[in-house]
Amino acid sequence: MSAEHAMSKASHAGQHTEDQHGLSEKGLKAGSVGLIGAVVIGVSCIAPAYTLTAALGPTVAEVGVHLPAIFLVGFVPMLLVAFGYRELNNAMPDAGTSFTWASRAFGPWLGWMGGWGLIAATIIVLSNLAAVAVDFFYLMLSQIFGNPDLADLTKNLPLNIATTLVFITLACWISYRGMETTKTVQYVLVGFQLLVLGWFAVAAFSHVANGTAFDATAIEPNWFNPFAVESFSAFAAGVSLSIFIYWGWDVTLTMNEETKNPEKTPGRAATVTVLVIVIIYMTVALATLSYAGIGTEGLGAGNPENQASIFAVLAGPVMGPFAVLMSLAILSSSAASLQSTFVSPARTLLSMGHYKALPRKFSRISPTHKSPSYATIASAVAAAAFYVITRTTSENALWDTITALGMMICFYYGITAMACVWFFRAEAFSGAQAFFFKFLAPLLGGVILLVMFCKTAYDSMDPAYGSGSSIGGLGLVFILGMGVILLGVVLMLVMAKVRPEFFKGEVLSRGK
Amino acid sequence: MRYVVGYSANARGHDAVNLAVSLALGRGASLDLVLVVPEVQQFGAAHSPRVGFEHLLNEQAQEWLDQALALVPSGVPAQAHVRSGDSDAHALIQAAEEFGADMLIIGATSSGIFKRFSIGSVASALLHASTVPVALAPHGYHRQEALTRISCGLGTRAGAEKLLDFALGMATNRDVPLRVVSLLALDGRHAAEATEAAQAAREYAEKHLAAALPVGEQEEVRVEAKTEVVVAQGRSIEEAVDRLDWEDGEVLLIGSSRLATSRSIFLGSTANRILRALPVPMIVVPSDYELKQQNHSASNDAPREAQK
Numbered sequence: 001m002s003a004e005h006a007m008s009k010a011s012h013a014g015q016h017t018e019d020q021h022g023l024s025e026k027g028l029k030a031g032s033v034g035l036i037g038a039v040v041i042g043v044s045c046i047a048p049a050y051t052l053t054a055a056l057g058p059t060v061a062e063v064g065v066h067l068p069a070i071f072l073v074g075f076v077p078m079l080l081v082a083f084g085y086r087e088l089n090n091a092m093p094d095a096g097t098s099f100t101w102a103s104r105a106f107g108p109w110l111g112w113m114g115g116w117g118l119i120a121a122t123i124i125v126l127s128n129l130a131a132v133a134v135d136f137f138y139l140m141l142s143q144i145f146g147n148p149d150l151a152d153l154t155k156n157l158p159l160n161i162a163t164t165l166v167f168i169t170l171a172c173w174i175s176y177r178g179m180e181t182t183k184t185v186q187y188v189l190v191g192f193q194l195l196v197l198g199w200f201a202v203a204a205f206s207h208v209a210n211g212t213a214f215d216a217t218a219i220e221p222n223w224f225n226p227f228a229v230e231s232f233s234a235f236a237a238g239v240s241l242s243i244f245i246y247w248g249w250d251v252t253l254t255m256n257e258e259t260k261n262p263e264k265t266p267g268r269a270a271t272v273t274v275l276v277i278v279i280i281y282m283t284v285a286l287a288t289l290s291y292a293g294i295g296t297e298g299l300g301a302g303n304p305e306n307q308a309s310i311f312a313v314l315a316g317p318v319m320g321p322f323a324v325l326m327s328l329a330i331l332s333s334s335a336a337s338l339q340s341t342f343v344s345p346a347r348t349l350l351s352m353g354h355y356k357a358l359p360r361k362f363s364r365i366s367p368t369h370k371s372p373s374y375a376t377i378a379s380a381v382a383a384a385a386f387y388v389i390t391r392t393t394s395e396n397a398l399w400d401t402i403t404a405l406g407m408m409i410c411f412y413y414g415i416t417a418m419a420c421v422w423f424f425r426a427e428a429f430s431g432a433q434a435f436f437f438k439f440l441a442p443l444l445g446g447v448i449l450l451v452m453f454c455k456t457a458y459d460s461m462d463p464a465y466g467s468g469s470s471i472g473g474l475g476l477v478f479i480l481g482m483g484v485i486l487l488g489v490v491l492m493l494v495m496a497k498v499r500p501e502f503f504k505g506e507v508l509s510r511g512k
Numbered sequence: 513m514r515y516v517v518g519y520s521a522n523a524r525g526h527d528a529v530n531l532a533v534s535l536a537l538g539r540g541a542s543l544d545l546v547l548v549v550p551e552v553q554q555f556g557a558a559h560s561p562r563v564g565f566e567h568l569l570n571e572q573a574q575e576w577l578d579q580a581l582a583l584v585p586s587g588v589p590a591q592a593h594v595r596s597g598d599s600d601a602h603a604l605i606q607a608a609e610e611f612g613a614d615m616l617i618i619g620a621t622s623s624g625i626f627k628r629f630s631i632g633s634v635a636s637a638l639l640h641a642s643t644v645p646v647a648l649a650p651h652g653y654h655r656q657e658a659l660t661r662i663s664c665g666l667g668t669r670a671g672a673e674k675l676l677d678f679a680l681g682m683a684t685n686r687d688v689p690l691r692v693v694s695l696l697a698l699d700g701r702h703a704a705e706a707t708e709a710a711q712a713a714r715e716y717a718e719k720h721l722a723a724a725l726p727v728g729e730q731e732e733v734r735v736e737a738k739t740e741v742v743v744a745q746g747r748s749i750e751e752a753v754d755r756l757d758w759e760d761g762e763v764l765l766i767g768s769s770r771l772a773t774s775r776s777i778f779l780g781s782t783a784n785r786i787l788r789a790l791p792v793p794m795i796v797v798p799s800d801y802e803l804k805q806q807n808h809s810a811s812n813d814a815p816r817e818a819q820k
Contacts, residue, residue, distance in 0.1 A: 095564030367521035
């Protein structure tokens with residue numbers, strides 16, 4: 001019996017790579033994500049425990065009791081833009097997302113800035129996530145050991161910066177090694193977050209009912225009226241903050257081939273996700289306002305001391321000994337988000353390197369771990385640098401970074417929405433559906449976001465804006481936001497000199 | 513004959529390709545270079561749809577595989593495949609089963625700074641689950657010529673006959689000498705005891721070898737002339753391995769530990785220690801693995817390729 005295979009005598013096939021378009025068919029687990037899975041992905045991308053603790057305080061500072069109204073209104077531009085996002089993703093699926101789409105619609109310069117906005121936003125959120133994780137890390141230690149001094153360690157500047165850098169490094173290393181949070185872990189994290197947030201709300205309402213609340217405030221219908229917000233400035237600031245709390249939701253809309261039913265699952269998942277999120281946001285917002293009021297003293301949600309991280313202050317009085325669960329929920333969700341968010345700027349940088357819009361090394365993929373190697377490390381360095389700068393210049397780094405982040409999201413989402421309108425302009429009037437999804441919705445959403453961006457940018461020049469930190473008479477939020485955008489312009493001009501192909505439109509051509 | 517090569521675009525991948533070429537040359541086997549890319553998950557990747565990244569990853573993988581194919585000399589037929597999977601080891605085993613491969617070949621090092629062999633995570637995962645023999649290339653393996661000798665490490669556990677059969681088959685098919693190696697760690701025993709132990713080991717090895725040799729008169733003479741039995745001693749297994757002479761074109765066959773479930777590989781502690789000291793490639797054969805590649809075998813078994 002000879003096992004010599006006939007094939008082995010065949011002509012040398014050495015230089016022929018098996019022709020496989022896209023990934024090998026066997027690799028793609030098509031249709032593995034069901035409705036619940038997709039909702040879990042959506043909720044975990046939003047990370048509600050983290051977004052609430054980070055954004056609730058700053059938003060109350062802007063709009064007071066109209067928090068529920070602003071949280072609801074903030075969803076509208078997000079929804080409108082997400083429709084455009086979905087159209088672009090279907091037409092041009094690409095790791096560069098906003099960068100690629102804006103380049104195809106508006107050419108290299110605006111495209112580059114769109115990509116920069118996305119990278120900047122994710123870098124800023126990385127530094128904020130790490131900082132929140134560090135705060136709750138020390139808070140949890142103090143709750144476990146019953147020693148309040150431990151919680152104050154986070155206020156020790158060198159120690160805080162060192163711990164944050166350790167967290168960023170760890171997340172970067174995990175991401176570099178190509179490890180991803182598994183499905184099971186994600187399910188547990190999401191379930192735990194929702195459970196603890198629900199617990200917090202129930203506990204807060206029962207304090208109100210028992211008369212043990214800090215500043216029991218009766219819920220009024222007026223809280224839901226966005227037009228009752230005192231000024232347009234406050235309204236704009238509130239909306240750009242609440243864009244942040246829905247950021248990540250759009251992912252559910254872009255899941256297609258991996259869902260069991262690509263026709264229906266993404267839409268249903270997006271709907272269910274947003275319902276879950278809105279319900280939890282409303283419940284927690286109302287619970288917080290009813291329990292603590294918006295007073296600027298003590299536990300009040302209007303107290304600037306509390307606004308950087310509202311649950312760090314309120315979880316103890318509201319949940320009693322179980323407050324440690326809140327710390328654990330926020331620590332785990334922000335740590336998981338920290339790791340998963342690393343993927344985003346790394347892939348965008350990789351894509352920009354690939355299209356020759358950044359130096360070649362950004363397009364490196366690690367042969368061993370098959371992850372974007374240089375881009376991941378570059379993101380970590382940028383996030384660490386951003387944190388160190390904000391932390392040392394701001395009185396309240398968390399607050400100011402979140403406000404700057406809201407601005408940055410408005411900026412790149414605005415550009416993305418407009419890219420959709422412009423890219424599809426030829427088909428915009430070909431039917432009612434195309435008109436709505438490719439033209440009207442993204443146009444409205446884009447205009448709203450860009451207006452919010454300009455208004456917030458203008459207002460933030462005031463040194464009293466945000467946490468009240470300022471440099472040279474200009475508000476720190478303005479300096480952070482505009483500084484980042486200006487840095488992008490400078491880098492873009494440098495790149496245009498060093499590697500001009502992309503900027504001559506030779507790599508990504510405009511139009512279809 | 514097909515060999516699946518676990519390729520990655522680093523030193524480890526090069527080691528594997530070189531060893532695969534050496535192994536294929538004596539047998540006219542064809543190579544399937546398999547590059548495993550991770551399955552890009554939607555779970556845990558906020559603000560970034562995965563589709564585009566998959567595309568870039570795939571493009572890069574094809575480029576890497578083209579480079580890998582260029583490493584293979586023109587006399588050896590080779591094909592390249594991109595596979596995606598969460599676990600490299602799992603994807604390689606699947607590919608080996610799908611192609612009806614007779615061996616899986618990988619680079620074993622993780623760093624190679626301290627030891628010639630320090631098993632990487634993929635290699636160690638493979639050794640726990642593979643149903644076909646796994647060849648491990650040591651760090652910096654650069655030979656691309658046919659093997660010159662086969663060594664077979666013999667323990668005293670059950671399954672030695674199967675392993676010897678496999679080794680004999682390999683040596684006969686490639687027309688190279690077979691050396692049966694018994695490794696003794698004598699940790700501080702007296703000289704007399706040591707001699708006795710060595711004698712026992714030699715007798716044991718010779719007895720098994722005699723049993724494994726083919727019965728045909730002429731055949732026996734031809735094969736026997738090319739086999740030898742060696743007993744290597746040292747204070748430790750590592751020292752015993754060091755004291756043996758190894759040819760550049762040699763490989764060491766080792767049976768997997770009895771801890772393994774039948775037909776899969778598990779590297780025992782002795783094998784692990786051998787691996788650390790070994791300067792040549794090692795092939796770990798699953799327990800109960802039947803050699804179906806002997807040219808002279810009278811077995812009626814269908815070729816492996818035809819079984820699937």
